[in-house]
Amino acid sequence: MVKKILFSIILFSQITFGQNYVKGTMNPAYSNQYNWVILYQLKGAKQVYIGNTTLANGEFKINIPATASKGVYRLMYKMDQKSQVDFIYNKENVELTFNPKEPKTSVKFIVSDENKLYSNYLIKATALQQKLDSLQLEYFHLKDNKSKMEVSNLYSKTLKDYKETEKSYQLKSEGLQASHFIKANEVYFPSKLLKTPQEFLNSKKQHYFDFVNFEDKVLQNSIFITEKVIDYVFYLSVSEDVSVQNSLYKQAIKEVEEKAGNDLLLKSDLLTTILYNFNQQENAPLMKYVLNIYTKLPKEFQNLEVIKDTKNKLKLAIGNVAPDFSWQENGVTKKLSNLNIADHYILVFWSTTCSHCLHEIPLLHEFSKTLKDVHVIGFTLEKDDLGFKKYSKLYPEWTNVLGLNKWQNKTARTYEIRATPTYFILDKNKRIVAKPNHFEDVKAFFKN
Known part of the structure; x- marks a missing residue:
């Protein structure tokens, strides 16, 4: 029994001392803007997860497993390509400081000769x-x-x-x-x-x-x-x-x-x-x-x-024909591909339960009245038809389409709708010519 305990202590000691770490300090002026750091190993086009930790006053420490291989590692503290620091790991501890707003130009290594x-x-x-x-x-x-x-x-x-x-x-x-x-x-x-x-x-x-x-x-x-x-x-x-x-x-x-x-x-x-x-x-x-x-x-x-x-x-790439879909209008089945009433179409996915939509859609309606040879298709994503019946009456010039099941609606999923309102501008052949992010971008497209 004593031998087993001694063996366990020796093994734990070997694992502990065989484990290296990366330790960092962010500029204190920005430290309260970030909460976590993730460590990856970079392998070609892939990022292999190693570990993560929370930040304390802009400081962090992540242990690198003893089994981790040599190579290039990446610290990421925000989900974008700018918020990251790369370093070489060669079985030695790494300590560094950096300004998270300018990581590439500000990084300084305190520990790690390499x-x-x-x-x-x-x-x-x-x-x-x-x-x-x-x-x-x-x-x-x-x-x-x-x-x-x-x-x-x-x-x-x-x-x-x-x-x-x-x-x-x-x-x-x-x-x-x-x-x-x-x-x-x-x-x-x-x-x-x-x-x-x-x-x-x-x-x-x-x-x-x-x-x-x-x-x-x-x-x-x-x-x-x-x-x-x-x-x-x-x-x-x-x-x-x-x-x-x-x-x-x-x-x-x-x-x-x-x-x-x-x-x-x-x-x-x-x-x-x-x-x-x-x-x-x-x-x-x-x-x-x-x-x-x-x-x-x-x-x-x-x-x-x-x-x-x-x-x-x-x-959904610009230049491609927009995915086709159909809807019922006065008992008649209609399709996007068969519409032939304008030189351009504004296809907008929105919802009557979306406060942002209730602000932008009336603006779009007023703006669309000033456009020639432009037709709006309002695809309303709803759980039921109550909101659709109420609001579609306000936009009689538009083609109003009800999309039930909201986010799970088949057409919404085809168009990868994850937020409302989402805009697509199509030409007369239904090719996607622009994908504005906001109503102001829609206005800018037609003004230009």
């Missing part, structure tokens, strides 16, 4: 990278040879400093997790200033992935590669012409596929991330394009939820 090293590297390397780009852009505007020579000399000196900085930190980080990110974060710069902006852009694109090893498992098990890919696809080649922009997107996606090679798991993660961004943009042609590539992957590398979510969003 994160201190990587943080210092990013500060110095980024400053030199930005200076080199700035000198290149300045060079394009110079007219006289003397100024060009001065800028060229300064560029050469800065480039030398940058290469020395990269080499220094790569040596310092040997054997550490940070080494993988420092090497991959290096940026190519030509030995001499380029003469035209087009040469500059071509060079940026040509050498964008020069230092990124797509086969590096440490990079794959972080979000480094996915973030680089998003920048490459969405921000490196831009055109105001929609068709040209979509062609540039497709070309960039093909290049990313080639970089991923035969690594189907990496390809799946990258396509998932790209698809998510096109879903956010509601870019229907590119949603279809990427989904077609994604669904050609072997089944084990497909996420059914991703496919389902994309297909649902496609139904």
Whole structure:
């Protein structure tokens, strides 16, 4: 019995001392605005939950299980992409401070030599990278040879400093997790200033992935590669012409596929991330394009939820024909697709039990009277027909549709209605041309 107790004490002691933690302090001026912190491990396009805790005067501490693997971890304290701090975990305690309003630029590591090293590297390397780009852009505007020579000399000196900085930190980080990110974060710069902006852009694109090893498992098990890919696809080649922009997107996606090679798991993660961004943009042609590539992957590398979510969003994407529905009017069955009485339609889902609706719907009614060739379809979501019978009489010019079962109404679910009022603007062919958030946005659409 004594042996069992001693063994339990030793085992508990080993678990306790084998467990690391992340400890943080927010700026006290903002600490009362946040109540919790969640810790995730980042793995490609996925976030794996590790733990959570509440905040006490802007301070928190989360234990990291002894079984947790090395990698990049994320602290999230609000459900948006801005309210998060990433750090490297390499089986050591991590302590940090940061301003929750500006987490990326304000984070300081108090404990964790690896994160201190990587943080210092990013500060110095980024400053030199930005200076080199700035000198290149300045060079394009110079007219006289003397100024060009001065800028060229300064560029050469800065480039030398940058290469020395990269080499220094790569040596310092040997054997550490940070080494993988420092090497991959290096940026190519030509030995001499380029003469035209087009040469500059071509060079940026040509050498964008020069230092990124797509086969590096440490990079794959972080979000480094996915973030680089998003920048490459969405921000490196831009055109105001929609068709040209979509062609540039497709070309960039093909290049990313080639970089991923035969690594189907990496390809799946990258396509998932790209698809998510096109879903956010509601870019229907590119949603279809990427989904077609994604669904050609072997089944084990497909996420059914991703496919389902994309297909649902496609139904309601701007540019697509609005989902059809029918209703009874004076004993006659009518359908949205058969309406042919206007050049534009305002489809609004609302409810007579919604106070916000009771404010906006009368405003919409008065505004609709000022519009030509615009017809309003008021789809009223109700539990019974009492409110509908009362309020539909106030808007006789509209097509008034009763949707029983409220949120569970089939049409409401098809249109993913989660709040009222929700607006859709359709053209004469019932294609969705806008999805205003508020009545003021409806007004702005037609005034413009």
